[in-house]
Amino acid sequence: MISILQRGDGSIRRESASALFRISHLFLLFFILLIVSGCHYASGASTTLKDDGKAVFKRVAVFPFQRVSPGDVDVKTVRCPVCGLVFRTEASAHHAEKVVEELFLDRLLSQKAVAVIPPDRVGGIYERVTAGLFKADILEVSKKVGSELEADGVVVGYVYRYRERKGYSYSVEKPASVAFEIHLIRVRDGVVVWRGIFDKTQTSLTENIFLISSFFKQGGKWVTARELAAEGVDEILKDFPGLKLPKE
Numbered sequence: 001m002i003s004i005l006q007r008g009d010g011s012i013r014r015e016s017a018s019a020l021f022r023i024s025h026l027f028l029l030f031f032i033l034l035i036v037s038g039c040h041y042a043s044g045a046s047t048t049l050k051d052d053g054k055a056v057f058k059r060v061a062v063f064p065f066q067r068v069s070p071g072d073v074d075v076k077t078v079r080c081p082v083c084g085l086v087f088r089t090e091a092s093a094h095h096a097e098k099v100v101e102e103l104f105l106d107r108l109l110s111q112k113a114v115a116v117i118p119p120d121r122v123g124g125i126y127e128r129v130t131a132g133l134f135k136a137d138i139l140e141v142s143k144k145v146g147s148e149l150e151a152d153g154v155v156v157g158y159v160y161r162y163r164e165r166k167g168y169s170y171s172v173e174k175p176a177s178v179a180f181e182i183h184l185i186r187v188r189d190g191v192v193v194w195r196g197i198f199d200k201t202q203t204s205l206t207e208n209i210f211l212i213s214s215f216f217k218q219g220g221k222w223v224t225a226r227e228l229a230a231e232g233v234d235e236i237l238k239d240f241p242g243l244k245l246p247k248e
Helices: 015-036 096-111 119-130 137-147 207-219 225-239
Strands: 004-006 013-014 038-051 059-062 077-079 086-087 116-117 151-163 170-176 177-186 192-204
Touching: 015 151, 038 170, 059 096, 059 119, 077 151, 086 151, 086 177, 096 207, 096 225, 116 137, 119 137, 137 151, 151 225, 177 225, 192 225
Parallel strands: 059 116, 059 151
Antiparallel strands: 004 013, 038 192, 077 086, 151 177, 177 192
């Protein structure tokens, strides 16, 4: 009910309407504060596809993924062995490359679009081909190994950063941070026909209110490094040649 008060000059003031207006603004402010206390991701995922998306592969060999670290502890960046792109790095878990490799393989195999030769079969041939080489050219190695395995393409993956969340899903001292890069190399000519890059650090929404979608995507929680890596694999595989993954 709206209370109506009569002033001395005959004007009418709607006290309750004014109070409701103030309350609605308070609720709006409270909702915004809830959102900005959530989390989002800095940086993101990107892919590069050559041949205008017409690259076709029936049989793909996956090299064992590698964790790339700087030789000097004071150096905070590393360079991609394939394309030379520079990434920020830090000490990563020793199993990091295996985690990303497993996530990638699981999603690729689930599509059943191409025949996949797994790393445990490729690893031995890779070691034999590179044995005695001081510095192996990854493109040439890919051609040789791929030819022996009668593969159309070779996948190589590098993990540059895999920092685990320090804290809990509702509160952290340090958030998860992951950076990796995956290349698909055509065996017949050693050309990189596809590249997927993922580089993200989860941070609070107060730093960027425009990335609100990530807040809802992860339920407003602080994710683990594995969960963050899984998101990255899903994102970059949407443009992998031959796969029919849904795009948001």
